[in-house]
Amino acid sequence: MAGDTKSYDPVYLQELFHSYANETLSKHHTGHFYNLSLPSNSSGMQVSVIRIRSREFWATGVNFSSLRIPPRVIALPFVKRIALLNENLGNWSSHYYQVPNHSLVAPVVGFSAFDASNPSTLSNEELTLIVSGDPVSILFPDIGLKDKNVTLKCVKFGAGMSVEFSNMTTPNECVAKGPGHFSVVIPFQPQPPRPLPPSPKIKEERSWKSWVIGFVAGFGGLVLLILIGVATYKLVRRKMIRKMESESEKAEPLDTTWIGRSRMPSASMIRTQPALEHEYVP
Numbered sequence: 001m002a003g004d005t006k007s008y009d010p011v012y013l014q015e016l017f018h019s020y021a022n023e024t025l026s027k028h029h030t031g032h033f034y035n036l037s038l039p040s041n042s043s044g045m046q047v048s049v050i051r052i053r054s055r056e057f058w059a060t061g062v063n064f065s066s067l068r069i070p071p072r073v074i075a076l077p078f079v080k081r082i083a084l085l086n087e088n089l090g091n092w093s094s095h096y097y098q099v100p101n102h103s104l105v106a107p108v109v110g111f112s113a114f115d116a117s118n119p120s121t122l123s124n125e126e127l128t129l130i131v132s133g134d135p136v137s138i139l140f141p142d143i144g145l146k147d148k149n150v151t152l153k154c155v156k157f158g159a160g161m162s163v164e165f166s167n168m169t170t171p172n173e174c175v176a177k178g179p180g181h182f183s184v185v186i187p188f189q190p191q192p193p194r195p196l197p198p199s200p201k202i203k204e205e206r207s208w209k210s211w212v213i214g215f216v217a218g219f220g221g222l223v224l225l226i227l228i229g230v231a232t233y234k235l236v237r238r239k240m241i242r243k244m245e246s247e248s249e250k251a252e253p254l255d256t257t258w259i260g261r262s263r264m265p266s267a268s269m270i271r272t273q274p275a276l277e278h279e280y281v282p
Helices: 010-025 054-060 090-095 200-250
Strands: 031-037 046-053 067-069 073-077 081-088 102-104 109-114 128-131 136-139 155-156 161-165 175-176 180-187 253-257 264-265
Touching: 010 081, 010 109, 046 054, 054 073, 054 081, 067 109, 155 175, 175 180, 175 264
Parallel strands: none
Antiparallel strands: 031 046, 046 081, 067 136, 073 128, 081 109, 102 180, 109 180, 136 175, 155 161, 155 180, 253 264
16 A cells, blocks of 8 residues: 555545455355455554344444444445444554544544445445444544543544544543544644754854953953962062061171261171281382
8 A cells, every 4th residue: 555646545545445355255254254464565454344134233233343333223225234344544544544733642443334235246335324222332442642631532534534523431432323434632732843043143143252251261361360470479579588688687787887878888897807928018
Protein backbone atom coordinates (compact mmCIF):
# COMPACT_ATOMS: atom_id res chain seq x y z
CA MET A 1 0.00 0.00 0.00
CA ALA A 2 2.83 2.38 0.78
CA GLY A 3 4.23 3.87 -2.40
CA ASP A 4 0.98 3.31 -4.32
CA THR A 5 -0.61 6.28 -6.09
CA LYS A 6 -3.65 5.77 -3.81
CA SER A 7 -1.65 5.56 -0.60
CA TYR A 8 -3.47 6.72 2.54
CA ASP A 9 -6.86 6.76 0.80
CA PRO A 10 -9.33 5.09 3.19
CA VAL A 11 -11.77 4.30 0.38
CA TYR A 12 -9.08 2.45 -1.57
CA LEU A 13 -8.05 0.68 1.65
CA GLN A 14 -11.61 -0.63 2.16
CA GLU A 15 -11.68 -1.87 -1.44
CA LEU A 16 -8.42 -3.70 -0.81
CA PHE A 17 -9.76 -5.34 2.35
CA HIS A 18 -12.93 -6.35 0.49
CA SER A 19 -10.83 -7.99 -2.22
CA TYR A 20 -8.75 -9.98 0.28
CA ALA A 21 -11.90 -11.00 2.21
CA ASN A 22 -13.54 -12.18 -1.00
CA GLU A 23 -10.50 -14.30 -1.83
CA THR A 24 -10.32 -15.75 1.69
CA LEU A 25 -14.02 -16.65 2.02
CA SER A 26 -14.13 -18.34 -1.36
CA LYS A 27 -11.81 -21.02 0.08
CA HIS A 28 -13.35 -21.43 3.55
CA HIS A 29 -16.58 -22.40 5.28
CA THR A 30 -19.36 -20.42 6.89
CA GLY A 31 -19.33 -19.74 10.63
CA HIS A 32 -15.55 -19.39 11.19
CA PHE A 33 -13.29 -16.40 11.79
CA TYR A 34 -10.36 -15.90 9.42
CA ASN A 35 -7.48 -13.43 9.57
CA LEU A 36 -6.68 -11.89 6.21
CA SER A 37 -3.15 -12.28 4.88
CA LEU A 38 -2.21 -8.70 3.99
CA PRO A 39 0.83 -7.42 2.02
CA SER A 40 4.10 -7.04 3.90
CA ASN A 41 4.02 -3.24 3.54
CA SER A 42 0.85 -3.11 5.67
CA SER A 43 2.49 -4.66 8.73
CA GLY A 44 0.65 -3.51 11.85
CA MET A 45 -2.85 -3.78 10.40
CA GLN A 46 -5.16 -6.60 11.43
CA VAL A 47 -8.27 -7.58 9.48
CA SER A 48 -10.53 -10.56 10.17
CA VAL A 49 -13.69 -11.77 8.46
CA ILE A 50 -16.54 -14.15 9.17
CA ARG A 51 -19.45 -15.39 7.04
CA ILE A 52 -22.56 -16.10 9.05
CA ARG A 53 -26.22 -16.94 8.36
CA SER A 54 -28.64 -14.05 8.92
CA ARG A 55 -30.86 -15.92 11.39
CA GLU A 56 -27.82 -16.88 13.49
CA PHE A 57 -26.55 -13.32 13.35
CA TRP A 58 -29.92 -12.09 14.63
CA ALA A 59 -29.99 -14.64 17.45
CA THR A 60 -26.42 -14.55 18.78
CA GLY A 61 -24.62 -11.55 17.31
CA VAL A 62 -20.86 -11.69 16.68
CA ASN A 63 -17.87 -11.07 18.95
CA PHE A 64 -14.51 -10.10 17.46
CA SER A 65 -11.45 -9.36 19.62
CA SER A 66 -12.16 -5.61 19.73
CA LEU A 67 -15.78 -5.59 18.59
CA ARG A 68 -19.00 -6.93 20.12
CA ILE A 69 -22.13 -6.93 17.98
CA PRO A 70 -25.08 -7.88 20.22
CA PRO A 71 -28.06 -10.02 19.21
CA ARG A 72 -31.14 -8.53 17.55
CA VAL A 73 -29.28 -6.66 14.82
CA ILE A 74 -30.97 -6.65 11.40
CA ALA A 75 -29.14 -6.40 8.06
CA LEU A 76 -30.87 -4.46 5.30
CA PRO A 77 -31.65 -5.44 2.66
CA PHE A 78 -32.32 -8.95 3.93
CA VAL A 79 -29.85 -11.60 2.72
CA LYS A 80 -29.30 -15.29 3.56
CA ARG A 81 -25.65 -14.90 4.62
CA ILE A 82 -23.65 -11.92 5.89
CA ALA A 83 -19.90 -11.34 5.72
CA LEU A 84 -18.57 -9.14 8.54
CA LEU A 85 -15.16 -7.46 8.31
CA ASN A 86 -13.40 -6.21 11.43
CA GLU A 87 -10.38 -3.91 10.94
CA ASN A 88 -7.71 -2.56 13.25
CA LEU A 89 -5.40 -0.13 11.45
CA GLY A 90 -2.85 -0.10 14.26
CA ASN A 91 0.09 2.24 13.72
CA TRP A 92 -1.29 3.22 10.30
CA SER A 93 -4.38 4.86 11.80
CA SER A 94 -3.18 8.48 11.70
CA HIS A 95 -2.10 8.08 8.06
CA TYR A 96 -5.66 7.36 6.92
CA TYR A 97 -7.79 9.23 9.45
CA GLN A 98 -7.35 12.66 11.06
CA VAL A 99 -9.55 14.76 13.31
CA PRO A 100 -9.21 18.56 13.13
CA ASN A 101 -7.74 20.05 16.32
CA HIS A 102 -7.52 16.60 17.93
CA SER A 103 -4.97 13.81 18.27
CA LEU A 104 -5.65 10.09 18.00
CA VAL A 105 -4.71 8.19 21.17
CA ALA A 106 -6.02 4.78 20.03
CA PRO A 107 -5.96 2.85 16.76
CA VAL A 108 -8.82 3.21 14.31
CA VAL A 109 -11.15 0.20 14.52
CA GLY A 110 -13.90 -0.44 11.99
CA PHE A 111 -16.45 -2.97 10.82
CA SER A 112 -18.64 -3.41 7.77
CA ALA A 113 -21.15 -5.95 6.44
CA PHE A 114 -21.62 -7.38 2.91
CA ASP A 115 -23.97 -9.81 1.20
CA ALA A 116 -22.27 -13.23 1.21
CA SER A 117 -25.18 -15.32 -0.08
CA ASN A 118 -23.08 -16.35 -3.08
CA PRO A 119 -20.39 -18.73 -1.70
CA SER A 120 -17.90 -17.79 -4.41
CA THR A 121 -18.00 -14.00 -4.26
CA LEU A 122 -18.94 -11.08 -2.04
CA SER A 123 -21.29 -8.32 -3.05
CA ASN A 124 -19.68 -4.92 -3.50
CA GLU A 125 -22.61 -3.15 -1.85
CA GLU A 126 -22.30 -2.63 1.89
CA LEU A 127 -25.28 -3.64 4.02
CA THR A 128 -26.99 -1.39 6.56
CA LEU A 129 -27.18 -2.76 10.11
CA ILE A 130 -30.12 -1.74 12.29
CA VAL A 131 -29.47 -2.13 16.03
CA SER A 132 -32.72 -2.66 17.90
CA GLY A 133 -31.29 -3.67 21.29
CA ASP A 134 -27.99 -2.94 23.00
CA PRO A 135 -25.49 -0.87 21.03
CA VAL A 136 -22.37 -2.23 19.38
CA SER A 137 -19.31 -2.07 21.68
CA ILE A 138 -15.87 -1.12 20.34
CA LEU A 139 -13.02 -1.87 22.76
CA PHE A 140 -9.74 0.10 22.96
CA PRO A 141 -7.48 -1.73 25.46
CA ASP A 142 -4.33 0.21 24.55
CA ILE A 143 -4.96 3.94 24.81
CA GLY A 144 -1.73 5.91 24.52
CA LEU A 145 -2.39 8.70 27.00
CA LYS A 146 0.08 10.03 29.58
CA ASP A 147 -2.01 12.87 31.04
CA LYS A 148 -4.87 11.32 32.99
CA ASN A 149 -6.61 14.69 33.40
CA VAL A 150 -7.47 15.02 29.70
CA THR A 151 -11.04 14.16 28.70
CA LEU A 152 -11.26 11.34 26.14
CA LYS A 153 -13.74 11.52 23.28
CA CYS A 154 -15.06 8.76 21.07
CA VAL A 155 -15.13 9.64 17.38
CA LYS A 156 -16.86 8.04 14.42
CA PHE A 157 -15.61 8.65 10.88
CA GLY A 158 -18.40 8.94 8.35
CA ALA A 159 -18.72 9.49 4.62
CA GLY A 160 -16.45 12.17 3.18
CA MET A 161 -14.24 12.00 6.30
CA SER A 162 -16.95 13.60 8.44
CA VAL A 163 -16.52 13.11 12.20
CA GLU A 164 -19.04 12.60 14.97
CA PHE A 165 -18.01 12.92 18.63
CA SER A 166 -19.52 11.16 21.65
CA ASN A 167 -18.61 10.77 25.30
CA MET A 168 -16.80 7.70 26.58
CA THR A 169 -19.16 6.46 29.28
CA THR A 170 -17.18 3.30 30.05
CA PRO A 171 -13.35 3.26 30.28
CA ASN A 172 -11.68 2.08 27.05
CA GLU A 173 -15.01 1.51 25.30
CA CYS A 174 -17.07 3.35 22.71
CA VAL A 175 -20.55 2.43 21.48
CA ALA A 176 -22.10 2.59 18.02
CA LYS A 177 -25.47 2.10 16.32
CA GLY A 178 -24.08 0.87 13.03
CA PRO A 179 -21.01 0.13 10.89
CA GLY A 180 -18.17 2.61 10.47
CA HIS A 181 -14.70 3.44 11.72
CA PHE A 182 -14.07 4.53 15.29
CA SER A 183 -11.26 5.78 17.52
CA VAL A 184 -10.49 7.80 20.65
CA VAL A 185 -9.17 11.37 20.53
CA ILE A 186 -8.09 14.18 22.80
CA PRO A 187 -7.94 17.93 22.10
CA PHE A 188 -4.79 18.83 20.23
CA GLN A 189 -2.00 20.04 22.53
CA PRO A 190 0.46 22.08 20.43
CA GLN A 191 4.11 22.29 21.38
CA PRO A 192 5.25 25.66 22.74
CA PRO A 193 6.74 27.79 19.93
CA ARG A 194 10.48 27.87 19.67
CA PRO A 195 12.12 31.25 20.37
CA LEU A 196 13.07 33.11 17.22
CA PRO A 197 16.79 33.52 16.55
CA PRO A 198 18.10 37.04 17.23
CA SER A 199 18.12 39.34 14.21
CA PRO A 200 21.44 40.61 12.77
CA LYS A 201 20.71 44.04 14.22
CA ILE A 202 20.32 42.60 17.72
CA LYS A 203 23.49 40.54 17.27
CA GLU A 204 25.39 43.69 16.16
CA GLU A 205 24.05 45.67 19.11
CA ARG A 206 25.02 42.88 21.54
CA SER A 207 28.50 42.71 19.98
CA TRP A 208 28.93 46.51 20.32
CA LYS A 209 27.79 46.44 23.94
CA SER A 210 30.14 43.56 24.71
CA TRP A 211 33.04 45.47 23.14
CA VAL A 212 32.26 48.62 25.16
CA ILE A 213 31.92 46.64 28.39
CA GLY A 214 35.21 44.86 27.69
CA PHE A 215 37.02 48.14 26.94
CA VAL A 216 35.69 49.83 30.09
CA ALA A 217 36.58 46.80 32.20
CA GLY A 218 40.11 46.68 30.73
CA PHE A 219 40.69 50.40 31.19
CA GLY A 220 39.41 50.23 34.75
CA GLY A 221 41.72 47.31 35.46
CA LEU A 222 44.69 49.25 34.07
CA VAL A 223 43.89 52.31 36.20
CA LEU A 224 43.56 50.08 39.24
CA LEU A 225 46.95 48.50 38.59
CA ILE A 226 48.55 51.97 38.23
CA LEU A 227 47.01 53.13 41.51
CA ILE A 228 48.21 49.99 43.27
CA GLY A 229 51.70 50.53 41.83
CA VAL A 230 51.84 54.17 42.97
CA ALA A 231 50.60 53.27 46.44
CA THR A 232 53.16 50.45 46.69
CA TYR A 233 55.97 52.80 45.60
CA LYS A 234 54.99 55.41 48.18
CA LEU A 235 54.76 52.78 50.90
CA VAL A 236 58.22 51.36 50.08
CA ARG A 237 59.75 54.87 49.87
CA ARG A 238 58.24 55.80 53.22
CA LYS A 239 59.69 52.69 54.83
CA MET A 240 63.12 53.46 53.39
CA ILE A 241 63.03 57.02 54.73
CA ARG A 242 62.02 55.77 58.17
CA LYS A 243 64.86 53.27 58.11
CA MET A 244 67.39 55.95 57.16
CA GLU A 245 66.10 58.22 59.92
CA SER A 246 66.41 55.38 62.39
CA GLU A 247 70.01 54.70 61.32
CA SER A 248 70.90 58.35 61.52
CA GLU A 249 69.65 58.57 65.11
CA LYS A 250 72.03 55.79 66.11
CA ALA A 251 75.12 57.53 64.57
CA GLU A 252 77.23 60.33 66.22
CA PRO A 253 75.45 63.64 65.84
CA LEU A 254 77.01 66.36 63.76
CA ASP A 255 76.91 70.06 64.34
CA THR A 256 75.04 72.17 61.91
CA THR A 257 75.76 75.52 60.44
CA TRP A 258 73.89 77.91 58.22
CA ILE A 259 75.22 78.61 54.79
CA GLY A 260 73.08 81.18 53.20
CA ARG A 261 69.51 80.02 53.73
CA SER A 262 70.46 76.35 54.01
CA ARG A 263 71.26 74.51 57.19
CA MET A 264 74.14 72.11 56.59
CA PRO A 265 75.82 69.55 58.89
CA SER A 266 79.40 70.36 59.99
CA ALA A 267 82.05 68.61 62.05
CA SER A 268 83.06 70.30 65.31
CA MET A 269 86.63 69.21 65.06
CA ILE A 270 89.07 67.42 62.87
CA ARG A 271 89.48 63.99 64.35
CA THR A 272 92.67 63.02 62.52
CA GLN A 273 95.55 65.50 62.29
CA PRO A 274 96.98 65.73 58.85
CA ALA A 275 100.50 64.25 58.51
CA LEU A 276 102.93 64.68 55.76
CA GLU A 277 104.23 61.56 54.13
CA HIS A 278 107.68 63.17 53.76
CA GLU A 279 109.34 65.64 56.10
CA TYR A 280 110.96 67.42 53.25
CA VAL A 281 109.33 70.71 52.60
CA PRO A 282 110.56 72.68 49.64
